[in-house]
Amino acid sequence: MRGVSELEVGKSNLPAESELELGLGLSLGGGAWKERGRILTAKDFPSVGSKRSAESSSHQGASPPRSSQVVGWPPIGLHRMNSLVNNQAMKAARAEEGDGEKKVVKNDELKDVSMKVNAKVQGLGFVKVNMDGVGIGRKVDMRAHSSYENLAQTLEEMFFGMTGTTCREKVKPLRLLDGSSDFVLTYEDKEGDWMLVGDVPWRMFINSVKRLRIMGTSEASGLAPRRQEQKDRQRNNPV
Amino acid sequence: MGLRLPSKVLEHILSFIDSNEDRNSVSLVCKSWFETERKTRKRVFVGNCYAVSPAAVAKRFPEVRSLTLKGKPHFADYNLVPDGWGGYAWPWIEAMAAKCPSLEEIRLKRMVVTDECLEKIAASFKDFKVLVLTSCEGFSTDGIAAIAATCRNLRVLELRECIVEDLGGDWLSYFPETSTSLVSLDFSCLDSEVKISDLERLVSRSPNLKSLKLNPAVTLDGLVSLLRRAPQLTELGTGSFAAQLKPEAFSKLSEAFSNCKQLQSLSGLWDVLPEYLPALYSVCPGLTSLNLSYATVRMPDLVELLRRCSKLQKLWVMDLIEDKGLEAVASYCKELRELRVFPSAPDLDEANIPLTEQGLVFVSKGCRKLESVLYFCVQFTNAALLTIARKRPNLKCFRLCVIEPFAPDYKTNEPLDKGFKAIAEGCKDLRRLSVSGLLSDKAFKYIGKHAKKVRMLSIAFAGDSDLMLHHLLSGCESLKKLEIRDCPFGDTALLEHAAKLETMRSLWMSSCFVSFGACKLLSQKMPRLNVEVIDEHPPETRPESSPVERIYIYRTVAGPRMDTPEFVWTIHKNPEIGVSHLAIK
Numbered sequence: 001m002r003g004v005s006e007l008e009v010g011k012s013n014l015p016a017e018s019e020l021e022l023g024l025g026l027s028l029g030g031g032a033w034k035e036r037g038r039i040l041t042a043k044d045f046p047s048v049g050s051k052r053s054a055e056s057s058s059h060q061g062a063s064p065p066r067s068s069q070v071v072g073w074p075p076i077g078l079h080r081m082n083s084l085v086n087n088q089a090m091k092a093a094r095a096e097e098g099d100g101e102k103k104v105v106k107n108d109e110l111k112d113v114s115m116k117v118n119a120k121v122q123g124l125g126f127v128k129v130n131m132d133g134v135g136i137g138r139k140v141d142m143r144a145h146s147s148y149e150n151l152a153q154t155l156e157e158m159f160f161g162m163t164g165t166t167c168r169e170k171v172k173p174l175r176l177l178d179g180s181s182d183f184v185l186t187y188e189d190k191e192g193d194w195m196l197v198g199d200v201p202w203r204m205f206i207n208s209v210k211r212l213r214i215m216g217t218s219e220a221s222g223l224a225p226r227r228q229e230q231k232d233r234q235r236n237n238p239v
Numbered sequence: 240m241g242l243r244l245p246s247k248v249l250e251h252i253l254s255f256i257d258s259n260e261d262r263n264s265v266s267l268v269c270k271s272w273f274e275t276e277r278k279t280r281k282r283v284f285v286g287n288c289y290a291v292s293p294a295a296v297a298k299r300f301p302e303v304r305s306l307t308l309k310g311k312p313h314f315a316d317y318n319l320v321p322d323g324w325g326g327y328a329w330p331w332i333e334a335m336a337a338k339c340p341s342l343e344e345i346r347l348k349r350m351v352v353t354d355e356c357l358e359k360i361a362a363s364f365k366d367f368k369v370l371v372l373t374s375c376e377g378f379s380t381d382g383i384a385a386i387a388a389t390c391r392n393l394r395v396l397e398l399r400e401c402i403v404e405d406l407g408g409d410w411l412s413y414f415p416e417t418s419t420s421l422v423s424l425d426f427s428c429l430d431s432e433v434k435i436s437d438l439e440r441l442v443s444r445s446p447n448l449k450s451l452k453l454n455p456a457v458t459l460d461g462l463v464s465l466l467r468r469a470p471q472l473t474e475l476g477t478g479s480f481a482a483q484l485k486p487e488a489f490s491k492l493s494e495a496f497s498n499c500k501q502l503q504s505l506s507g508l509w510d511v512l513p514e515y516l517p518a519l520y521s522v523c524p525g526l527t528s529l530n531l532s533y534a535t536v537r538m539p540d541l542v543e544l545l546r547r548c549s550k551l552q553k554l555w556v557m558d559l560i561e562d563k564g565l566e567a568v569a570s571y572c573k574e575l576r577e578l579r580v581f582p583s584a585p586d587l588d589e590a591n592i593p594l595t596e597q598g599l600v601f602v603s604k605g606c607r608k609l610e611s612v613l614y615f616c617v618q619f620t621n622a623a624l625l626t627i628a629r630k631r632p633n634l635k636c637f638r639l640c641v642i643e644p645f646a647p648d649y650k651t652n653e654p655l656d657k658g659f660k661a662i663a664e665g666c667k668d669l670r671r672l673s674v675s676g677l678l679s680d681k682a683f684k685y686i687g688k689h690a691k692k693v694r695m696l697s698i699a700f701a702g703d704s705d706l707m708l709h710h711l712l713s714g715c716e717s718l719k720k721l722e723i724r725d726c727p728f729g730d731t732a733l734l735e736h737a738a739k740l741e742t743m744r745s746l747w748m749s750s751c752f753v754s755f756g757a758c759k760l761l762s763q764k765m766p767r768l769n770v771e772v773i774d775e776h777p778p779e780t781r782p783e784s785s786p787v788e789r790i791y792i793y794r795t796v797a798g799p800r801m802d803t804p805e806f807v808w809t810i811h812k813n814p815e816i817g818v819s820h821l822a823i824k
Contacts (some may be wrong), residue, residue, distance in 0.1 A: 058797070072317030073699070074582060074642045076616060077374070079400045079428065080532070083509075084585045087535055090510075128322070135775040135806040136321040144585075 080128070130142045131183070131214035138216050142206045148198055152185065157213060187212050249275045259284055278302060285309070286744050288326060288350065289769065292797040304343045305369070306335065310350035312747045312791055313697075314722055319749055319789070321773065323804040328348045328375075329359075336363035344369035344395075351375070353653040357382030358439060361389035368420075369395040373617035379404035380429065388413040395449075397425035405709040408433035408456075414441055423450035427476050427507065432456040435464065442468045445514040452476025455509045459488060468496035474528075475499070484514045497521035507529035508557075513540035523547035527574075530555040533582050538564045552608075553577040558594040558615065565598035568607025577611040578602055582642065595699035596623035603627040611636040618649045619676055624658025626664035637662055638673035644700040644725075647677040654678055660685035665691075670717075673697040687714020708732035712739045722747040729786065731754035737765050743791035749773075753790050756783035761792070762810035769795050772808040 076084070126139040137160050145151045167205040185197040197205070197212070253276060256262055266276040282305040285291060310326025320321060328350045333549045335342050340365045343707045352375045367390040380403060386396065387410060411433045414421075419441070428435070433456070442448060442465055449472060453462065457478025466472070482488065492515065496502075502522045526548050531541065532555040541560050545551070551572040558580055560568075568575065580599075583592060595666075603609060603626065610633055619641050627634075647654055655676040663669065663686045672693050674682065678701040685712035686693070694717050701707070709732040711721065721743065729752035733740075740746055740761075755778040762770035772778055773789040799809040 070644070072314065072319045073644070074585075074640055075317045075697075075699070076582065076585070076615075077316045077400060078318070078402070080581060081585055083533055084583065090583070135804075137323070139318065139322070 076196065080143070082126070082143070084139055089143055110191060116185070129158070129209055129212040132216050136160065140212065142209060145206075147202055148205075150174055151197075155185065155212070155214065182217055183214050184217055185212065186215050243271070246271065247737060249605070250279050253279050262557040275537050281305060283307070285518070287793050287795075288328075288331065289797060289800050290744070290793060290795045293300035293331040294338075295529055295797070297334040297338035301339055302341065303335075303339050305346070306331070306344065307346040307348075308343060308350060309348045310746060312722065313349075313720070314724065314747055315349055319724065321775075321804075321806060324773065324807060325800065325802055325804070326351045326539045328356045332356045332359050332363075336360075337341055338466070340364060341366065343367055344372040346373075347375055348373040349375065349749060351377040352382070353377050354379055354382035354385070358385045361385045364390075366392055368392055371395060371397045371399070372401050373399040374396075374401065375410060376402035380406045380408075382429075383426075384410035384413040387411070388415070391415060391555055392420055394420050395423040396421070397452075398424060398428050399425060400738075401428050403429055405430045406432050408437075411437045411441060416444075418444045418446065420447060421445040422447050423474070424448070425450070425452035425476065426455050427452040429454045431455065435461040439464055439468060445469075448472065450474035450504075453478040453507060455479040455507075458482060459492060459515075463488075463491050463495045466499060470498045471501060472499055473501050474504040475502055475506070476530075477505070477509075479509045480512060480515055480534075484512060489518060491517065491803075493518040493521065500525070502526065504528035504530075508534040511536055513537070516544050519544060520547055524549060526551055526555040532557055532579065535559065539751060542567045548572055550574055555579040555581070557581050557583040558592045559583050560598070561593045562595055562598040562601065563593075565594075566601040567603075569601040574608060575602065575606040575607060576608050578606075578609065579613040581613075581617045582613060589708065596620055598742075599623065600626050603630045608633075610634055613638040613640075613673075615640045615642060615741065617642050618646045618656070619655060620648045620650050621653065621655055621658035621661075622648075622650070624655065625661045628658075628661035632665050633668065634662070634666040635668050636671040637666065637669060638671065639675055640673065640677035643677075645677045646675075654682065656682040656685065660689070663689040667692070669693050671695045675699060677701075679703055680710065683707040683710040684714075688709050690715055692722045693716050694718065696722070698726060700725045702726045702728060704728055705730070705732040709735065712736035719744045720740075721745075723751060724748070725750040727752060730757035733759060740792055741765065743794065745791065747789070747791050749789040752786045754784045755779075755781065755787050758787065758790060759783070759810050767794055767796065769793055769799055770810055771804060774808065775806045778808055 125139050128137050129140050130137040140151070140158070142151075142155060145154065186194050187197050187205075187209045188194050189208045190210060194213070200208075242413060249272065253262070253265065255263065258281075259282065262276055262280055266273045275723060279301050279302065280300045281303060283296060283300050283303045284307045286309050288308045288310045296306075308328070308331060310328075311320050311324060314320060314762060315324070319646055326349060328347055328527055332345075335345075336359055340363060343366050345360065345367075346369070347673065350372075352372060357378055360370070367386075370390075370393070375398075378401075383396070383398070383403075386393065406429050408429075411426075421441075424441075424445075433454075435457070438457070438461070440452070448469055450471055451465070451469065451474070452477055453465075455478055457465075459478070459480060459482045466475075499522060505519070505522065505526055505528070508531060513536050516536065523544060524547060527550055527553055528549060529545075530553075531544075535557070537559050538561045539558065541564050545554075545564070545568055548554075549571060552574050554568065554575060554577070555570065556579070560580065560770045567582075568578075578599075596616060599612065599614050599616070600623050609631055612634065612728065613636075616639070619639065624639075641655075641691075648658070655674075656679055659674055659678065659682045662672070669690055670692055672686070672690060672695070674686075674697070681708070683702060685725075686696075690696075693715050696711065696715065696718060696720075705728040707726065708723075708728050711718070712732060713736060718739075723746075726748075729748070733753060734757055757774065758770050758772050762768065769792065771791040771793075772787045773791060774787045778787055803809060
């Protein structure tokens with residue numbers, strides 16, 4: 001459909017430099033930009049209608065994003081999302097204790113759990129993540145993760161792909177935790193100090209983390225080294 | 240020849256006109272009507288805070304008493320708008336403080352509000368009465384304390400789903416010790432515990448209090464004591480219900496509720512144990528609004544509660560209600576006007592709930608007054624949509640979220656085109672529509688053709704080509720807000736219908752195929768549109784034909800805004816400035 005009444009798309013009206021191709025079937029620029037235009041199509045999602053048995057095949061290399069990994073989908077507000085995640089955490093906690101449906105829990109114990117849970121609802125479950133050289137910060141839900149590996153994987157996915165799409169195939173993995181990449185993962189704790197992620201037990205970590213930052217390794221040298229034999233990288237921060 | 244209506248007479252006439260749409264029309268008649276109208280307008284609504292400058296509004300409406308503003312695009316609710324995008328309340332507060340000191344009410348949605356803003360409000364408006372902040376962020380409980388302490392005539396203080404830096408529960412103690420004029424208090428989104436004795440005393444000295452929404456930190460004991468002090472409440476948001484079930488606790492709660500004879504709206508109910516629900520039975524017959532969307536209670540217990548709510552008009556619930564529960568709602572809640580069913584699991588993989596399209600069909604058949612629907616469901620069918628449309632042509636708001644993107648009709652494997660066609664065609668008064676599931680361009684042809692009154696349309700993962708956008712922009716006459724994500728089209732339709740964009744409040748497109756070149760063109764050709772490219776990479780570093788991550792286009796008389804962060808690019812209107820300096824940061 002090229003009927004244009006309000007706008008002339010003829011060359012005479014455009015600045016000389018821009019040669020616009022406004023055809024359908026957009027031609028994407030070459031090189032790095034080939035990937036960026038890719039949006040999620042039906043192929044990206046596990047077969048529709050089938051129950052979740054397909055998920056066993058979903059984690060091999062170029063795994064398709066599950067609908068929950070797509071940013072902002074399903075469209076549930078932050079408060080509600082936090083609440084759902086907390087419900088699951090509580091369910092998991094109860095399951096761990098191996099109780100039945102109507103276990104009578106001590107008053108303060110339950111209060112403790114609910115205070116902990118409630119303390120994390122509505123905003124505090126999500127912490128901001130910034131990566132050096134990336135303008136847009138993101139938020140990640142600490143409560144939705146069970147381990148450092150889990151968290152690292154989410155962050156790697158978040159920052160190496162478009163928001164809303166994931167193109168894991170052509171991209172070098174971040175490997176935030178093993179010290180082998182250009183970046184390290186750091187966090188700001190409740191006291192305002194910046195520490196390397198990974199030193200303390202997971203539970204302690206999620207209770208004290210306020211913010212995350214993916215830092216270039218050269219900048220991170222001021223922080224306490226995680227291991228004695230750090231691999232020294234001489235590169236500058238990539239931009 | 241021309242009879243001039245004395246302005247005093249006109250003023251008197253206008254005092255009967257409340258609707259802003261009507262007042263807008265009045266102000267177009269002639270200069271003197273414009274003048275009289277603007278001097279008498281008391282309530283101002285600005286749907287997009289960047290559409291007009293604060294100074295212009297303050298100057299035009301010096302007698303404004305109530306200001307309502309909206310900031311970020313709706314998709315900000317789902318994390319699609321990066322932090323720092325904008326929507327700052329400060330310039331507005333500043334302008335109002337300077338020119339409109341009689342301002343009494345401020346309602347903000349999706350805006351960044353700082354403690355400074357709140358302090359300024361407290362200091363500038365002597366008769367300040369109403370503060371409602373919905374989905375706002377950027378302030379702490381210190382700001383709230385300032386409002387509480389200074390605004391002696393405060394009637395309404397509501398923090399709805401805000402992100403607040405919670406420095407503790409002290410803010411509550413800042414309300415004046417004398418009797419307050421509080422009518423409504425909502426602090427449900429705050430985290431920390433407030434001193435229950437402070438709250439009790441506040442409630443006791445607020446004889447006009449009608450609406451109280453507590454945060455989850457308030458315990459059941461606290462709730463009981465508060466209800467005893469405020470049996471006149473018409474709206475209640477409980478705190479957390481998680482507590483060990485003790486017989487005395489239960490009977491105290493039951494008694495407290497049964498004394499609240501005017502309760503019409505109930506919400507909160509976090510962590511409610513099913514054993515406590517019977518305590519609510521006494522208020523059910525009077526309830527018109529019930530929000531169970533945070534209550535992880537299962538179907539049988541839900542139904543026991545709901546079957547007693549014969550006057551219920553608004554029900555928010557989780558999918559734990561199942562089809563069976565909705566069938567019960569359809570038979571007991573004949574007054575139902577609004578239904579929202581939310582998912583109980585954030586992840587599709589954990590979803591194993593017997594809630595299907597049938598639940599909504601039951602309610603559509605049984606509840607004649609149903610006019611507003613928000614329904615999350617794993618998958619759907621055309622047949623169900625057809626039935627819903629046939630049974631409920633009076634629907635005004637229909638938001639269906641099929642959680643599985645691209646899910647076709649699971650019985651026939653066809654796209655849901657026919658179903659949404661039926662909705663668009665059948666529900667002639669439809670004002671708001673959200674579509675989902677597998678949809679081809681055809682669906683949008685139908686929507687464009689029939690949905691003549693739809694003002695807000697939300698689309699995700701749909702369509703085949705530019706035709707989709709073309710159908711919508713050429714067809715939907717009343718369209719004011721269009722938000723689209725992950726759909727495979729962009730430039731052509733956008734440019735073709737550029738003029739349409741000026742008749743709308745805003746257009747959001749993310750993860751689509753809109754190129755930077757098109758954005759430039761659009762911006763240069765349409766002086767009264769702000770075309771914002773939200774992309775972490777400078778658009779100039781890429782070929783013009785490459786797609787940008789997000790665009791947000793809105794009409795404005797204020798020109799490009801000056802408070803954009805580094806990832807928002809506004810294109811200079813003057814093409815002579817040159818390509819390399821096109822973006823203003």
